[in-house]
Structures are given as C-alpha cells and as structure tokens.
Amino acid sequence: MAGDVANPRLWEGADLWVAPVGTDLPTTLAAAMSTVAAWEAVGLLSEDGASESRDEDSSDFFGWGGQLIRTRRSKHKRTITVTCLEDNLTVFGLVNPESTVTTDDLTSTNTRTVKIPKSDKRAFCLEMTDGDIKRRRFVPTGEVTEVGEVTLSDSELSAYALTITIYPDSDGVLYQDIDNDPQGAVTP
Template identity: 70%
Template sequence: MSGNIDNPRLWEGADLYTGPVGTALPTDLTVAMTTVPAWKAVGLLSEDGASESRDEDVNEFYAWGGRLVRTRRSKHKRQIKVTCLEDNLIVFGLINPNSTVTTTTGVNHRVVKVPKSEKASFVLELTDGDITRRRHIPTGEVVEVGEVSLSDSDIAAFELTITIYPDSADVLYHDYDNDPQGTAA
C-alpha cells in the first residue's frame, strides 16, 4: 500500500473570524488572530464543520466524429458554508448587514433592515493536534442564511453561506499552515 498515514487531516477544532476587507493577518501562525483587534471571532461553530463548494460552467467542444478537442471553463464560484451556534453581535452583523443594535438600561433594541451587500474578510482557522491552517479569504460576503429554528427542541443556529470573490489576479484565498507534509521542496 502506498501513501503516508501522517498525511490525512482530521480538523478537530475550528474558528471563524471576520474583519473589514484589507485587514492584515497576524505575522505568523503562533500569533493569535485576536491580537489584531479588527478580527472578530463569530463564536462557537457547529460540530458539522465547514464545507467548501465549487460551481462553474464547462463547455466542451468536439471535432467531427465526436472527439473532444477543447474545454472552456467560466463563471467559477467558490463558497464556504459554516453554522454559527451563538447569537452574538458579530453573527447578528453578518446575517443582518446594515442593521443596528443599541442597549439602554439593560435592554437591547435590534433594528433589522433589508440586507444590503456588505463585503468582508474572513479567516477559517483549523487545527489538527499541532497542525494549524488559516484560510484567509481577503474578500467574501455572506450571501445566504439558512432557516433558523426558534423552538424549545432545537438550538438556534445560523448557517452562513459565504461567497468568495477573487482579486484582480484571480486569487480566491490563501492557506497558511505549519503542516510538515505540505512543505514545498
């Protein structure tokens, strides 16, 4: 059997951070994300983890006789889906952009407005023992929020779908990790 049993990753821990577009990352993986005040943690995440989806149009061109001669790809889209378990101000801002919260004498007043487009930066930080991976999404946007259960039999959770926007060089995101299995030669 070929392969290396040290290569598979089981991401046992994760955090999602958000900040304004252009927010710098900490200088290395040993420096906590929270040392940069602009990065805010969304709080507890569902044990279901995060998932990444890809979507694109693929056109295939065939020569006479049915031989494939060319493929054209367009409209590439990536999204990350994660479920937040906390109803805090960071999550509120992500699911209700352009809305406000004020507190007067211990009473919170949330004014929820029709969502407007609001881009942000995101970092999904994953851990597997001593291995850490930070996926930095310089520009993304929460484009979908799943149904929220308001009951006594299910926890209120906020499933966020984040669309990742490429930069002018077509870069979608950057992964930084200390995984010795992924070290470039």
C-alpha cells in the first residue's frame, strides 16, 4: 500500500477569528491569535466543521474534427461555510453588519437594532488543530455573503451558518495556509 498514515489530517479543534481588513496575524504559530488585539473569536463552532466550495465557469474550445484544444476558466469564486453556535456580539456583527446594540445599565436591557445589511469586508482566520499540528487559514479579505436560516426553538440550538466569500488580492491570492505540518514541508 502506497502512502503514509501520518499524512491525513483530522482537524479535532477549530476557531474562527475575524478582524478589520489589513490586520496582521501573530508573528508565529506559537503566539495565540488573541495576542493581536484586533482579532475576535466568533466562539463555539458546530461539530460539522467548516467547508470550502469552489465555483467557476469553463469554456471548452475544439479544433476541426472535434479535438479539445483549450479550456478557458473564468469567474472563479471560493467560499468557506462555518456554523457559529454562539449568539454573541461578534456573531451579531457578522450576521447584521451596520446594526447596533445598546445596553441600558440601569435596567440591564440590551436593544439590538437590526438594519438592512451592507457590504462589510473583513479579514478571517480559521485556526485548526490536529494534535501538535496547527494550521491557520488566513483570508486577508472576505465577507459574509450568506446567512443560513436561523431556528428559534426550544428543541434546537439557534445556530448561524455563515458563508464567507473570499476576495483575491491584486496578485490573485485568495488565502494563505500557515502551518507546522512536517508532511507539507518543502525539502531543500
């Protein structure tokens, strides 16, 4: 059997972090995300994990006689979907950009004023662990472009399925994976 049983990853833990566009990551993987004050954790995530999807158009071109000679790819789109299980201020801001929360200290009453969502680009980092292996998927510019149906019930958790659309930079870079995985190291 070809292959190495040390290569597959089972991401046993994960956190999703969000910050303003332009926010840097901590300088090392050993440094906690919280060491850079602008990064906020969204809190507990669903056991279903995160999923990445790709969408693009392709056009095939054929030469005389029907032989495929070229394929043009365009309109590439990449998204990450994750389900947040907490109803905290960070999640509220992602689900309802431009909306506000005020608290009356005398009555301990919060008022959430929800507005029609506007574009709200942010930086995202999905931090995953598999034993001693850590990977940070750093998305310099993304935006929550879809929020799944939210159940308000006494039999199910209220959860927020967020689809994050990833925007490329001027060089076409969508994201960077930064990890300490020896299986992915380049040998000199």
